[in-house]
Amino acid sequence: MTLVLLERADDELSLQALTLAHSLGGEVRAVTVDGPYAPSAWAAAVVEAAGGDDVVGPGSDRGNEVLAHVAAQLDLPFAANVTDVRGDELTRIRWGGTLLEEARLHAERKLLTAAPFAFAPATAGDVTVLSAPSDGSPRVVEHVAPDTGGKVSLADAKVVVSGGRGVGSAEGFAILEELAGLLDAAVGCSRVVTSAGWRPHTDQVGQTGTKVSPDLYIACGISGATQHIAGCKGAKKLLAINADREATIFAHADYAVIGDLHEIVPAITAELRKVKG
Numbered sequence: 001m002t003l004v005l006l007e008r009a010d011d012e013l014s015l016q017a018l019t020l021a022h023s024l025g026g027e028v029r030a031v032t033v034d035g036p037y038a039p040s041a042w043a044a045a046v047v048e049a050a051g052g053d054d055v056v057g058p059g060s061d062r063g064n065e066v067l068a069h070v071a072a073q074l075d076l077p078f079a080a081n082v083t084d085v086r087g088d089e090l091t092r093i094r095w096g097g098t099l100l101e102e103a104r105l106h107a108e109r110k111l112l113t114a115a116p117f118a119f120a121p122a123t124a125g126d127v128t129v130l131s132a133p134s135d136g137s138p139r140v141v142e143h144v145a146p147d148t149g150g151k152v153s154l155a156d157a158k159v160v161v162s163g164g165r166g167v168g169s170a171e172g173f174a175i176l177e178e179l180a181g182l183l184d185a186a187v188g189c190s191r192v193v194t195s196a197g198w199r200p201h202t203d204q205v206g207q208t209g210t211k212v213s214p215d216l217y218i219a220c221g222i223s224g225a226t227q228h229i230a231g232c233k234g235a236k237k238l239l240a241i242n243a244d245r246e247a248t249i250f251a252h253a254d255y256a257v258i259g260d261l262h263e264i265v266p267a268i269t270a271e272l273r274k275v276k277g
């Protein structure tokens, strides 16, 4: 039997985890946990409800965190971001989506999370609500949104104008800011940019930065390293502006402009100003 932890009964990644659970065969029970988020307390509730069953969770930050606590409490191995299970063998995604690892689980019970978007969502059906024990462990009591100075935040923006090393300097971002202002967009950047101190780390997109999923991602002077793509592959459309026609970013782009961003970005801004009057 398998117990599935749902973050919420309508959460897409959780419903994908349900599909992974069904693929293991046998009966599946779905649970959510009531109350404020507290990973070790949620894990304790899941451990108690699971009895001796396998446990599957969503491949979200919370899913992976709670399952890690479940594994620690049960002293069992845990496989995160799984795409396929064949008996005690499985495939899982590692290194920000750049590696598919074949692994073997050396345990009687499986503790897994489903790789995001590797499974179609299932229908939740009956969901049991568990109460987390109040064990004094840290809890999230409040979410405070960062002060974006009235600008749209990177994670929520419908359009992101992002700059890489090709922008050349902190001052070079002024033309990206201008374009972003017209599009009601947020400004993002690559790690080279944050490492150089041109922009704060909160603006970084990628594996070790923010993961964005806007309608449009405009990558200016960004080469398209896998660690950067890991943060913007959720974008519906990607427009790449790069001087190098061989740049990797073009393999991911829906629209490509080959040329100097210092000419192209102001030209786009000027055209937009004409259209907007």
Ligand SMILES: Cc1cc2nc3c(=O)[nH]c(=O)nc-3n(C[C@H](O)[C@H](O)[C@H](O)COP(=O)(O)OP(=O)(O)OC[C@H]3O[C@@H](n4cnc5c(N)ncnc54)[C@H](O)[C@@H]3O)c2cc1C
Pocket (backbone or CB within 6 Å): 163, 164, 165, 166, 167, 189, 190, 191, 192, 193, 204, 205, 206, 207, 208, 209, 220, 221, 222, 223, 224, 225, 226, 227, 228, 231, 241, 242, 243, 244, 247, 259, 260, 261, 262
């Ligand atoms: C563990 C790890 C985690 C990482 N995490 C991240 C991450 O979260 N986010 C991230 O971004 N990177 C991350 N990196 C770094 C990543 O590997 C790349 O080094 C980085 O993304 C490259 O940044 P870039 O594209 O700005 O620079 P470059 O790779 O140097 O590319 C600059 C591009 O600009 C173009 N260009 C230059 N001048 C112009 C111009 N005038 N007009 C138009 N185009 C021009 C060039 O042709 C080139 O393609 C990580 C690396 C590691 C090892």
